[in-house]
Amino acid sequence: MSLAKIQSIPYGKEVIKIKNISLAFGGVKALTDVSFEVKKGEVFAIIGPNGAGKSSMLNVINGFYKPTSGQINFAGEDRKEMIPEFAAKSGIARTFQNIALFKGMSTLDNLMTGRLLKQKQNFLMQALYFGPVQKEEAYHRDKVERVIDFLDLQAIRRTPVGSLPYGLQKRVELGRALAMEPEILLLDEPMAGMNVEEKQDMSRFVLTANDEFKTTIVLIEHDMSVVMDISDRIVVLDYGKKIGEGKPSEILKNKAVIDAYLGVAD
Amino acid sequence: MIYKETGQFKSTYESDHSIFPLIQDKIAFNILMLVAFLVVPFFIDSYWEKAILIPFLIYSMAAIGLNILTGYCGQVSLGTGGFMAVGAFATYKIMTFFPELNIMIIVLLSGVITAFVGILFGLPSLRIKGFYLAVATLASQFFIIWLFNKVPWFYNYSDTGQITVSERTMFGVAVTGANAPPYATYLFCLILVVVLGFAAKNMIRSKIGRSWMAIRDMDIAAEIIGVPPLKTKLSAFAISSFYIGIAGSLYFAVYLGALEVTESFDIMAISFPVLFMIIIGGLGSMLGSFLGAAFIVLLPIFLKNVMVDLIGLSAVTAKHFEITIWGLLMVVFLILEPHGLARLWSIAKEKLRKWPFPY
Ligand SMILES: Nc1ncnc2c1ncn2[C@@H]1O[C@H](COP(=O)(O)OP(=O)(O)O)[C@@H](O)[C@H]1O
Numbered sequence: 127m128s129l130a131k132i133q134s135i136p137y138g139k140e141v142i143k144i145k146n147i148s149l150a151f152g153g154v155k156a157l158t159d160v161s162f163e164v165k166k167g168e169v170f171a172i173i174g175p176n177g178a179g180k181s182s183m184l185n186v187i188n189g190f191y192k193p194t195s196g197q198i199n200f201a202g203e204d205r206k207e208m209i210p211e212f213a214a215k216s217g218i219a220r221t222f223q224n225i226a227l228f229k230g231m232s233t234l235d236n237l238m239t240g241r242l243l244k245q246k247q248n249f250l251m252q253a254l255y256f257g258p259v260q261k262e263e264a265y266h267r268d269k270v271e272r273v274i275d276f277l278d279l280q281a282i283r284r285t286p287v288g289s290l291p292y293g294l295q296k297r298v299e300l301g302r303a304l305a306m307e308p309e310i311l312l313l314d315e316p317m318a319g320m321n322v323e324e325k326q327d328m329s330r331f332v333l334t335a336n337d338e339f340k341t342t343i344v345l346i347e348h349d350m351s352v353v354m355d356i357s358d359r360i361v362v363l364d365y366g367k368k369i370g371e372g373k374p375s376e377i378l379k380n381k382a383v384i385d386a387y388l389g390v391a392d
Numbered sequence: 393m394i395y396k397e398t399g400q401f402k403s404t405y406e407s408d409h410s411i412f413p414l415i416q417d418k419i420a421f422n423i424l425m426l427v428a429f430l431v432v433p434f435f436i437d438s439y440w441e442k443a444i445l446i447p448f449l450i451y452s453m454a455a456i457g458l459n460i461l462t463g464y465c466g467q468v469s470l471g472t473g474g475f476m477a478v479g480a481f482a483t484y485k486i487m488t489f490f491p492e493l494n495i496m497i498i499v500l501l502s503g504v505i506t507a508f509v510g511i512l513f514g515l516p517s518l519r520i521k522g523f524y525l526a527v528a529t530l531a532s533q534f535f536i537i538w539l540f541n542k543v544p545w546f547y548n549y550s551d552t553g554q555i556t557v558s559e560r561t562m563f564g565v566a567v568t569g570a571n572a573p574p575y576a577t578y579l580f581c582l583i584l585v586v587v588l589g590f591a592a593k594n595m596i597r598s599k600i601g602r603s604w605m606a607i608r609d610m611d612i613a614a615e616i617i618g619v620p621p622l623k624t625k626l627s628a629f630a631i632s633s634f635y636i637g638i639a640g641s642l643y644f645a646v647y648l649g650a651l652e653v654t655e656s657f658d659i660m661a662i663s664f665p666v667l668f669m670i671i672i673g674g675l676g677s678m679l680g681s682f683l684g685a686a687f688i689v690l691l692p693i694f695l696k697n698v699m700v701d702l703i704g705l706s707a708v709t710a711k712h713f714e715i716t717i718w719g720l721l722m723v724v725f726l727i728l729e730p731h732g733l734a735r736l737w738s739i740a741k742e743k744l745r746k747w748p749f750p751y
């Protein structure tokens with residue numbers, strides 16, 4: 127089981143190695159020959175202008191897109207592509223740039239879906255809903271309640287998430303990912319469209335998840351001050367190509383990066 | 393302040409997750425059950441049986457089934473009539489082959505057979521969605537009805553093409569056939585609806601129900617948290633069809649006694665009315681399934697009383713009115729209150745909760 131393999135990798139060693147990944151949609155080259163490594167336990171940021179291929183990269187990592195060429199080395203094994211269900215079972219969770227919550231369900235139920243893979247009772251037992259099922263439900267409910275406390279979601283436990291304001295929806299989506307107790311958390315612009323205070327909250331949640339639960343974080347973010355603040359290492363994409371990689375201080379000095387991105391965007 | 397909930401704190405997650413978290417709801421439900429099981433059987437006559445209670449229970453069963461598929465899992469189906477026909481013919485054939493088998497087992501087996509047929513016809517849902525899926529289920533409806541008409545084996549080569557139930561007993565009392573007393577047919581249906589209703593509610597509040605709703609609300613995200621779309625959709629088709637098959641079985645064996653497939657299970661006779669029930673009652677609501685069924689049974693009776701007996705219109709005109717009213721209600725609910733009567737009820741409860749101090 128690859129979840130066990132990931133857990134056995136020591137902190138600071140590579141968990142994901144992206145090797146010469148290219149991805150094309152018809153004529154559009156979303157990614158061209160991109161390589162980088164994510165180390166266990168770090169906060170790893172992917173930055174770059176709009177359309178640079180950042181979201182596509184996350185989609186490749188959790189198997190939603192199949193790369194045209196290249197390999198993904200995951201937990202020590204080379205793969206041509208990932209498969210979403212396998213990625214989920216291996217402890218990869220993610221959030222989306224355009225929130226992908228279950229809008230008709232309450233916050234609580236959304237977070238409970240994050241536990242689905244860990245629930246083992248079959249549907250006949252669920253239909254009867256006695257002993258073991260009740261116990262299992264209560265066990266996972268307890269786990270979810272911890273996430274609710276951590277993210278301060280108590281007041282909206284029973285609210286259908288479709289009716290929540292944007293910032294809270296982003297937070298619930300993070301909650302659903304955290305409820306999976308992931309080894310690796312992929313966050314696609316978790317702070318987009320937030321005000322300064324909300325961004326600070328979100329940064330704190332991300333850092334705490336990284337600190338306390340030792341979750342490896344791969345983060346896409348546009349706000350440079352946030353990125354420089356919270357990430358250990360950064361890779362920079364532009365037009366689907368990697369144009370820089372390194373610690374925040376190194377990125378700030380990188381000529382190609384400044385020309386392509388930092389100078390223009392912010 | 394009738395629905396006062398302050399002070400009702402839950403100390404365990406088990407009790408917080410019970411079917412009736414509010415004590416008032418629990419009491420009301422228990423009273424309803426006491427009346428249904430201990431009072432109604434003593435007073436039920438054949439009018440209440442045939443015109444109100446049995447159709448209400450059978451439609452509730454079908455509505456629960458369709459609500460699982462459409463309301464909870466988001467897969468629109470117009471094949472309800474076809475699946476009910478499968479349940480009815482399964483019952484007929486099992487009765488023929490196993491004359492000694494207990495009627496309760498026959499009914500449940502019919503549900504299981506319909507579940508398998510449901511899986512078969514659910515396969516297209518892996519590729520197509522929404523409107524196109526609705527059309528595909530409509531095709532399966534036509535195919536099933538055609539099949540039961542075309543292959544004489546299904547109706548035991550009878551000249552009329554009709555199927556007719558034979559008498560079956562439970563504890564020495566007939567529950568099918570012409571001699572079944574109203575209280576027996578009623579209790580038989582009631583027990584099935586109550587037990588299977590609870591089973592449905594239990595599934596909805598646990599893992600499988602959350603998987604259905606996840607697929608309904610956002611299948612991409614569901615897949616990424618590890619919900620297998622294929623298995624989940626097919627499980628909804630199977631379990632939904634199980635309920636609908638049982639409804640069909642009861643419709644044939646307990647309610648009509650004899651039927652002809654086209655007339656009884658046509659889309660206008662079953663598929664659309666059951667879809668109306670869950671839309672008006674409430675998509676994705678157990679309570680809504682019952683409210684919708686009650687509504688569809690009571691509206692014609694109400695209209696007949698008012699328009700024919702009171703105002704003196706002809707029965708035909710009253711029927712036209714009924715159809716028009718249905719159409720109007722559908723449009724109104726779809727636009728104004730997509731969550732149906734169940735939502736109106738919970739709003740009313742919210743008001744009662746605060747009354748007489750609205751702030
Ligand atoms: N599913 C898709 N089909 C076609 N083109 C796509 C698809 N996803 C992404 N692209 C294209 O790939 C490029 C990179 O997109 P994306 O990864 O979303 O960039 P970013 O997240 O960096 O803004 C864009 O040109 C985009 O139009």
Ligand SMILES: [Mg+2]
Pocket residue numbers: 180181182223
């Ligand atoms: Mg993006």
